[in-house]
Amino acid sequence: MQLGMVGLGKMGANMTQRLIEDGHEVVVTDLIPLAIEEAVKDGATGAEDLATLVKKLDAPRAVWVMVPAGVPTQSTIDELANLLEAGDIIINGGNSYYKDAIIQAEQLGKKGLHLVDVGTSGGVWGLKEGYSMMIGGEKEIVDHLSPIFETLAPAADKGWGYVGSSGAGHFVKMIHNGIEYGMMQAYAEGFSIMKQKPEYDIDLAEVSRIWQDGSVVRSWLLDLMKEAFDVDQDFEDIVGYVNDSGEGRWTVFEAIDLNVSAPVITESLLRRIRSREEGYTDKLLSVMRNQFGGHKMMKEEDE
Template sequence: MDLAMVGLGRMGANMAERLVRNGHRVVGVDPSEEARARAADKGIEPAVSLAAAVDALPSPRIVWLMVPAGPPVDKLIAELEPLLAADDVIIDGGNSMYKDTLRRAAQSRTSRLHYVDVGTSGGVWGLAEGYSMMVGGETDVVESLRPLFEALAPAADKGWGHVGPSGAGHFTKMVHNGIEYGMMQAYAEGFAIMERKDFELDLHQIAEIWRYGSVVRSWLLDLTADALEKNPSLEGIAPYVSDSGEGRWTVDEAIELEVSAPVITLSLLERLRSREQDSYGDKLLSAMRNEFGGHEIKKR
């Protein structure tokens, strides 16, 4: 199949390369000349503009977006709509908020375009291992795109599926990332407890033991073992944890649906806490303890 991949950052470029390796033709679009040159080395046909990419594709045209969520997606859609014709397909493979996807899908229908949302997991390992894809959209359109999903997945019949109508793919990926937050937090806390104990534990050894046969084995644990092997003391890594926004959206959705999700919620709050360089709240807690119990206040 022929398609345009818009956004040749690391993940977009890797996905395009995997498609090319599986016999698909990919026209790559990116504002960076360097990114286009790297893509060309991998067999991806570079295009300097959306118009050039669309012109290079046969009808019905398929345009896959791999750009940051939010306004960049809306901007690209606004630029694409005049270039596309009825029955062309826009695929959003980024981490868009599912409510935005519902709006964009409805907007696309008025232009007689098809909008498919693909919640994509796999990160930097997807090129070699394949991507997990949660696909939302019209059944017949998703089915027509099957060769692309089968090429990108770990296997043709594993790691991807049509999970529901427009928005369902991004909704499922949002919850996936919320679960990921909780799992990562649990691993981090467990290893922190072991690191503090005076048994002189080899944390990399323990991670390796747990990788096989243990009920807590997972790909996240595999990656943890790899990180501990490379840098056992985590030297040079600041205790600052970013979030992509999907954990926040998951917590918001849990509140809206009145579903108790304390682990995911607390894992998000811990990430926010990691960014506090000078915590006013902690200083006030210390002051309160001094007021009611005369407990010592540690000075800077």
């Protein structure tokens, strides 16, 4: 299947490569020319700008927007809306606010364009392991794009699915990230407690290994922690400074609006906000974000 890919960051570039390896034709563009050149080396068709990308696609076109949420995504969609024709599809694959996706779908619909919002999880591991995709929009359009999702997912019938009308994909991904916050916080606190019991001199990598099989708390996050502990268990050069992408905040706001008690997710968000205070727990949170998402870890020399 043919697809346009806008944005060749750590996820967009890997998604492009995964698609090409499965036989799809991908036309790419990015603000950084070198990123386009690298994708072309992997088999993509390069385009210096959005207008050129659209011209190189056959109607009905499908363009995946994989740029940072907020203004970059909105401006890209706005520009594409003036270049595409009725029947074409824009896929918003970033971590956008779900209410923005609803508005975008309504605006594009007036021009006969379709919006599919895809909450995408997988980070830097997506190329090898595949991506989890929560998809919202018009069901028939999602069905049309299924060959793309089947390739990007861990398996054709696993890790992706249609979750509802416009905005639903990003809504579910928002909740996914809120849950992720809580899981990460629980792991970090538990290992931190063990770290503070010097008389046992507990090997945290060994504990992680034990929990990887048979334990009710086994998970991919735990696997990543095991890999990190194998390298270092003190993290003395890591600052316990943990950013939040915004989706945890949106989840908490939504919980309040819906009168749903969400103390674990809320507290994990508050913990990130106060992570400028030094602590081993926050170091572990920073390490986990780097392990699964490639997010930069702030080190002592960065302060």
